[in-house]
Amino acid sequence: xxxxxxxxxxxxxxxxxxxxxxxxxxxxxxxxxxxxxxxxxxxxxxxxxxxxxxxxxxxxxxxxxxxxxxxxxxxxxxxxxxxxxxxxxxxxxxxxxxxxxxxxxxxxxxxxxxxxxxxxxxxxxxxxxxxxxxxxxxxxxxxxxxxxxxxxxxxxxxxxxxxxxxxxxxxxxxxxxxxxxxxxxxxxxxxxxxxxxxxxxxxxxxxxxxxxxxxxxxxxxxxxxxxxxxxxxxxxxxxxxxxxxxxxxxxxxxxxxxxxxxxxxxxxxxxxxxxxxxxxxxxxxxxxxxxxxxxxxxxxxxxxxxxxxxxxxxxxxxxxxxxxxxxxxxxxxxxxxxxxxxxxxxxxxxxxxxxxxxxxxxxxxxxxxxxxxxxxxxxxxxxxxxxxxxxxxxxxxxxxxxxxxxxxxxxxxxxxxxxxxxxxxxxxxxxxxxxxxxxxxxxxxxxxxxxxxxxxxxxxxxxxxxxxxxxxxxxxxxxxxxxxxxxxxxxxxxxxxxxxxxxxxxxxxxxxxxxxxxxxxxxxxxxxxxxxxxxxxxxxxxxxxxxxxxxxxxxxxxxxxxxxxxxxx
Amino acid sequence: xxxxxxxxxxxxxxxxxxxxxxxxxxxxxxxxxxxxxxxxxxxxxxxxxxxxxxxxxxxxxxxxxxxxxxxxxxxxxxxxxxxxxxxxxxxxxxxxxxxxxxxxxxxxxxxxxxxxxxxxxxxxxxxxxxxxxxxxxxxxxxxxxxxxxxxxxxxxxxxxxxxxxxxxxxxxxxxxxxxxxxxxxxxxxxxxxxxxxxxxxxxxxxxxxxxxxxxxxxxxxxxxxxxxxxxxxxxxxxxxxxxxxxxxxxxxxxxxxxxxxxxxx
Numbered sequence: 119x120x121x122x123x124x125x126x127x128x129x130x131x132x133x134x135x136x137x138x139x140x141x142x143x144x145x146x147x148x149x150x151x152x153x154x155x156x157x158x159x160x161x162x163x164x165x166x167x168x169x170x171x172x173x174x175x176x177x178x179x180x181x182x183x184x185x186x187x188x189x190x191x192x193x194x195x196x197x198x199x200x201x202x203x204x205x206x207x208x209x210x211x212x213x214x215x216x217x218x219x220x221x222x223x224x225x226x227x228x229x230x231x232x233x234x235x236x237x238x239x240x241x242x243x244x245x246x247x248x249x250x251x252x253x254x255x256x257x258x259x260x261x262x263x264x265x266x267x268x269x270x271x272x273x274x275x276x277x278x279x280x281x282x283x284x285x286x287x288x289x290x291x292x293x294x295x296x297x298x299x300x301x302x303x304x305x306x307x308x309x310x311x312x313x314x315x316x317x318x319x320x321x322x323x324x325x326x327x328x329x330x331x332x333x334x335x336x337x338x339x340x341x342x343x344x345x346x347x348x349x350x351x352x353x354x355x356x357x358x359x360x361x362x363x364x365x366x367x368x369x370x371x372x373x374x375x376x377x378x379x380x381x382x383x384x385x386x387x388x389x390x391x392x393x394x395x396x397x398x399x400x401x402x403x404x405x406x407x408x409x410x411x412x413x414x415x416x417x418x419x420x421x422x423x424x425x426x427x428x429x430x431x432x433x434x435x436x437x438x439x440x441x442x443x444x445x446x447x448x449x450x451x452x453x454x455x456x457x458x459x460x461x462x463x464x465x466x467x468x469x470x471x472x473x474x475x476x477x478x479x480x481x482x483x484x485x486x487x488x489x490x491x492x493x494x495x496x497x498x499x500x501x502x503x504x505x506x507x508x509x510x511x512x513x514x515x516x517x518x519x520x521x522x523x524x525x526x527x528x529x530x531x532x533x534x535x536x537x538x539x540x541x542x543x544x545x546x547x548x549x550x551x552x553x554x555x556x557x558x559x560x561x562x563x564x565x566x567x568x569x570x571x572x573x574x575x576x577x578x579x580x581x582x583x584x585x586x587x588x589x590x591x592x593x594x595x596x597x598x599x600x601x602x603x604x605x606x607x608x609x610x611x612x613x614x615x616x617x618x619x620x621x622x623x624x625x626x627x628x629x630x631x632x633x634x635x636x637x638x639x640x641x642x643x644x645x646x647x648x649x650x651x652x653x654x655x656x657x658x659x660x661x662x663x664x665x666x667x668x669x670x671x672x673x674x675x676x677x678x679x680x681x682x683x684x685x686x687x
Numbered sequence: 688x689x690x691x692x693x694x695x696x697x698x699x700x701x702x703x704x705x706x707x708x709x710x711x712x713x714x715x716x717x718x719x720x721x722x723x724x725x726x727x728x729x730x731x732x733x734x735x736x737x738x739x740x741x742x743x744x745x746x747x748x749x750x751x752x753x754x755x756x757x758x759x760x761x762x763x764x765x766x767x768x769x770x771x772x773x774x775x776x777x778x779x780x781x782x783x784x785x786x787x788x789x790x791x792x793x794x795x796x797x798x799x800x801x802x803x804x805x806x807x808x809x810x811x812x813x814x815x816x817x818x819x820x821x822x823x824x825x826x827x828x829x830x831x832x833x834x835x836x837x838x839x840x841x842x843x844x845x846x847x848x849x850x851x852x853x854x855x856x857x858x859x860x861x862x863x864x865x866x867x868x869x870x871x872x873x874x875x876x877x878x879x880x881x882x883x884x885x886x887x888x889x890x891x892x893x894x895x896x897x898x899x900x901x902x903x904x905x906x907x908x909x910x911x912x913x914x915x916x917x918x919x920x921x922x923x924x925x926x927x928x929x930x931x932x933x934x935x936x937x938x939x940x941x942x943x944x945x946x947x948x949x950x951x952x
Binding site for chain 2: 194195196197198200
């Protein structure tokens with residue numbers, strides 16, 4: 119297999135404690151190797167990274183890139199597809215869309231940014247076929263997907279009956295047949311209550327019919343996940359999203375997870391990954407006194423180690439909210455007057471889509487923007503924090519370098535804050551925060567931590583044996599200061615100089631050199647007997663036949679089953 | 688005025704998109720290259736000389752250039768699309784997307800035009816001597832911003848959803864407009880005048896001025912009747928003479944909507 123050398127670059131590899139060290143990287147057979155013998159070096163492809171940064175490929179831990187929600191959103195925002203158009207050529211396919219890029223644009227733009235892994239955060243089992251068909255069309259990046267579990271009637275019933283072993287078997291079956299990796303939980307109990315036109319306002323309020331509370335659902339799912347030794351933990355979208363004063367619900371949820379015992383067979387640090395925390399970090403009681411509630415959340419996260427978070431920043435401009443949080447989408451539609459679509463999936467899920475515009479002069483939007491940044495600055499350990507916009511809910515993934523600019527340069531973010539609504543100063547603490555992230559810390563929150571949290575031991579770093587997913591960025595840490603030149607850093611991270619994926623050079627000198635199709639990882643867990651039990655229930659409750667529900671590997675491009683330890687089988 | 692004429696030889700078998708045949712391009716490429724100007728036949732890039740006979744004289748600069756499309760028909764699309772200056776005369780009908788996103792200049796269509804004429808224009812003037820299709824001077828589907836400037840005049844009728852999401856500019860229809868005229872408009876200084884209109888004119892408007900010269904017109908129930916006015920004045924200019932009843936709306940969209948709907952007495 120072909121050999122690649124990236125030489126003379128400033129390597130940043132936080133997992134292995136390497137910070138801007140000039141070193142050469144050797145790749146063979148899709149992995150990083152110790153080196154080549156002299157006679158072999160001449161046949162290697164050499165990329166000169168002199169004066170440039172070399173990092174592991176980017177890892178997006180939460181990004182909506184496929185599925186029924188996206189289809190609905192695209193139907194509702196046809197005006198977006200006339201933007202961002204680019205003709206296809208050679209191995210690159212045509213691109214359309216900015217806020218809602220098409221599948222080809224998603225893969226190609228991630229590759230341009232040096233990202234090599236993306237997590238599609240949620241799909242229902244019944245819509246898995248559609249999600250996978252779309253994921254198949256996304257080139258370059260490796261992908262995983264996660265299955266909604268908190269509204270799943272089977273799991274809710276098992277919880278009500280306290281049948282742990284049968285629930286465990288069912289979950290193993292569900293993840294295997296839907297070809298996903300982890301349970302996704304979204305406003306647990308709330309969207310099920312939405313089926314009755316209701317929501318849950320605290321984690322102890324009970325869900326109609328099943329009479330279980332969000333607290334019980336979360337705990338149940340976490341215990342099942344640990345019992346199955348899943349390489350990623352439960353992935354949680356908190357109750358009370360988007361509502362003034364919701365930071366208290368977040369804190370209650372954090373505390374409720376303290377008692378979960380992590381499996382000893384997993385390498386990840388957390389028992390629960392909290393997603394897009396920015397949307398749950400608000401204080402105040404109404405929209406009039408809405409303000410930042412990030413401080414108590416950061417304080418908690420600084421003194422507890424059982425949780426990790428991704429932020430879900432808001433970026434000013436166009437976005438579209440699409441979540442499985444049915445009631446929140448309805449609430450947002452009423453508040454904003456924008457278009458709204460609502461979706462109910464039998465037995466399994468609900469969701470909503472509302473296009474939105476985040477404005478600097480909107481009091482609420484400005485505070486949301488500030489909250490997102492405050493969280494990074496106040497959480498001390500960057501290994502607990504991951505960079506996302508909950509694409510496309512808070513903003514587009516191609517704007518991650520914009521968030522990075524806020525983090526590395528106080529001047530840059532204060533400058534933008536001054537253009538926001540005049541109440542921002544009083545309603546947030548952003549201006550009082552001086553911390554500026556280093557490039558090393560940026561590498562942690564955009565790649566190293568994410569891979570670890572997802573349970574991969576051979577990704578997110580550049581040690582020998584790691585997957586050869588490498589990005590070179592045109593930014594010189596010795597001569598360029600990110601704090602003083604955030605604009606240059608932004609450009610560098612938006613268009614990587616060179617990108618290597620599984621040891622293949624796909625971008626060099628900012629030009630695509632070849633096409634590539636990444637893998638779709640899924641958890642292959644054994645299950646025993648549960649099919650006999652659920653098949654007859656399928657007949658009663660589903661509108662499709664049991665045999666059509668599982669997604670065969672033949673429907674997936676480059677499927678890659680994972681053992682529970684995050685390793686490819 | 689210096690005129691360049693593109694005369695269509697025969698009706699094409701599939702629609703052509705001829706946005707490149709405009710005064711700015713014509714002056715830019717010069718006489719010898721006029722035949723090479725790109726024309727799109729479906730997904731194929733062709734040359735203007737493949738379909739048109741070209742004649743005439745060039746002006747010094749685009750602002751003084753007229754381009755005439757002779758033997759035009761409704762299979763010719765995107766005439767004057769993204770036009771930046773000069774004048775275009777269409778002898779015959781024009782197809783869809785005539786004058787979309789126009790910034791400056793003038794287009795005169797001596798026949799009928801298809802849908803989406805004058806979509807989201809920023810300036811300039813479009814005169815349609817025949818009838819216009821749907822979405823005249825409107826917004827791209829899904830977009831929340833329609834016209835932001837410019838003038839559109841139709842001697843005949845216009846189709847549904849004329850002037851949707853109007854943010855600036857004015858529209859005059861001397862015939863009958865379809866349904867949803869000026870739907871969702873939000874522009875205090877703009878006006879739409881029509882001789883007659885279909886259902887739900889001014890639906891979801893928050894500001895703007897719609898004048899309907901048909902005394903039998905029934906406004907939406909979410910419009911509130913105010914006073915009688917003599918002569919309609921918009922942005923300190925008198926735009927039409929006569930006796931009118933003024934309604935405000937659309938109060939179903941916004942309680943304090945300040946759109947004006949004038950119906951002739």
